Amino acid sequence: MSHSPAELIKLNNLQLAARIISEELQGGIHTGRRIGAGTEFEQYKHYEPGDDPKRIDWKLFARSSKYLIKESTVESNLSIKFILDLSGSMNYEEDGIKRLEYAKVLLASLAFLAMQQHDKISFFTLKNGEVQQEVHTTPKSFQRMLFTLENVRAEGQWPDRAQTFPQLQSRERELVILVSDLLQTNEEWTNLVASLSQPRREIVLFQLLGQQEINFDLKGFYRFEDLESGSTLEMDAGSIREQYQKEMADYLNQLEKALFLPQVHLLRTTLDQPIADVLRQYLLKRKLY
Known part of the structure; x- marks a missing residue:
């Protein structure tokens, strides 16, 4: 049985959490399976x-x-770029599990598998419209990535403007893994993914959402806060439930269509889903890519 996200986050040790998840994967997947x-x-x-x-x-x-x-x-040796969204909405928390902490364990686990395969690792963060290369490809990339993950904080928002980032471009065959909620006001995230799409590059998007963000089955009065703008609103959840559910379903469908691009794969998961199960599904799906 896989450890829950809450159990792994409480360890407060990304390397240990990654090792535990790797051991859980060995029970159901051949050890030769590659993440790329x-x-x-x-x-x-x-x-x-x-x-x-x-x-x-x-x-x-x-x-x-x-x-x-x-x-x-x-x-x-595959080149893998790991990218983490650090916009304010990554601070969303549900049932004691913060989206950012879930993302950190997920990325640490993916990087651990990449290290075992002797792949070339680099790590980037996205915050307030800027791309920061936190870790370059070196023999110590994995340890440096863990150290960086332990210390990054989420704030601000990703702006809605067309832009390209030279530090994310490459001519070599590579895998790009982006972890985000992919929640956007207009088309900021779909534009970013489109700008990353290029020949010889495979892009995998892990979209992390809470069950309440998707289903919104809250009852009673709540104070809702936009984690990126800071604006708040108090209202009866039941009065907006039906409209919210429809708009969220429409948004997720539109997002899937917008990201239906060559060599782009969208994997949606919820914060209560065991991370080993998420990776197991991803590794098995690689047969279809």
């Missing part, structure tokens, strides 16, 4: 008696009528 597509085939050879028939490339057979098997592979 880092395997490249070098060459083929003709099938011979004694070779494993499972290694025959049947697609190639359909084109050439030749029984060829994949002879050797190269495990390339």
